[in-house]
Amino acid sequence: MVSSFSVTSMHLTSLSMVPAARIFNPNSVSLSIKGRNFPSITLQPRAPRFQVTCAAKAETVEKVCNIVKKQLALPDESAVTGESKFSALGADSLDTVEIVMGLEEEFGISVEEESAQAITTVQEAADMIDKLLESSKS
Numbered sequence: 001m002v003s004s005f006s007v008t009s010m011h012l013t014s015l016s017m018v019p020a021a022r023i024f025n026p027n028s029v030s031l032s033i034k035g036r037n038f039p040s041i042t043l044q045p046r047a048p049r050f051q052v053t054c055a056a057k058a059e060t061v062e063k064v065c066n067i068v069k070k071q072l073a074l075p076d077e078s079a080v081t082g083e084s085k086f087s088a089l090g091a092d093s094l095d096t097v098e099i100v101m102g103l104e105e106e107f108g109i110s111v112e113e114e115s116a117q118a119i120t121t122v123q124e125a126a127d128m129i130d131k132l133l134e135s136s137k138s
Helices: 058-071 093-107 113-118 122-137
Strands: 022-025 028-033 036-042
Touching (some): 093 122
Antiparallel strands (some): 028 036
16 A cells, blocks of 8 residues: 655644644754654755856956866866866865965965865856955955
8 A cells, every 4th residue: 555645845833733843943843742642843954046246357267277186186188177176177175275385386375274274166166266365365
């Protein structure tokens, strides 16, 4: 016997209807009704639909591509673009640290650890470099 259950929408107007509902954080809900516990529900964050960024200069992107190729020992004919993800190019976390160190040396900048960990693509690296260079001029 096969059974299925589907809900298209649910509206809870008041938590007073469910006195034992507990919300520990905005991403998790736990429910207990008349002594019966139900599994917690965990909500996953949504990716933004639109993202506005300022594109780095073409020459910055090209330099970053060349540094990435050098650090990862990729052949010159390898297609590395602004959209290239370090992980897709075969970089692990140590490779990413070495890429960031190469960028710091090439551009004469210092990248904070939090910023370095957030970089996943060539474009993100180039954008960060241009931003750091622009702020150092001010």
